[in-house]
Amino acid sequence: KQEVTQIPAALSVPEGENLVLNCSFTDSAIYNLQWFRQDPGKGLTSLLLIQSSQREQTSGRLNASLDKSSGRSTLYIAASQPGDSATYLCAGWNSGNTPLVFGKGTRLSVIA
């Protein structure tokens, strides 16, 4: 059974710092991977989708990469801002017909 681990569980950084969030899968045969942001009491907002033919995706200050050989993904946030404070979730698929499997998230606080 696929399981997803996100490290660290919580992170607090000063504004302006670059940071990396980590995600790892017990089964490295990841087909697609998606990173989400969740604000307290809110739904999930899709940040980046890495499809089967890709190794990374970038959107603004965010860059996500996927190493399929190890089943690990990282989300890099450049020049962090207080508005980046949220919980970040990664989720992956093993194949075209399997459900999306979620990690428990990393709770990020960016201090002004």
Added chain:
Amino acid sequence: NAGVTQTPKFRILKIGQSMTLQCTQDMNHNYMYWYRQDPGMGLKLIYYSVGAGITDKGEVPNGYNVSRSTTEDFPLRLELAAPSQTSVYFCASSYRGLASDEQFFGPGTRLTVL
């Protein structure tokens, strides 16, 4: 586009009561999903649908029922509410299949069963 909308936002039920959580999407997506999120845990898939009239079980379907009569709507039914169903419920949709496309989420319904 409103995206994925869910009603109600909050609900308190007594044990044994029933209710329907509503979900609507206006993006003409074929696939729709119901997840639950328990505190400190990842999301778990309850049911999903690949199109009108077609539904299938996810990881945690017990105690729930779904139907999909239109492309836009995917209601989730709780027949006999139990305290174990206290959770936040999210509806999501995507244009293509389970692993083929980006999923978009609604704002959630926070359900408490007492």
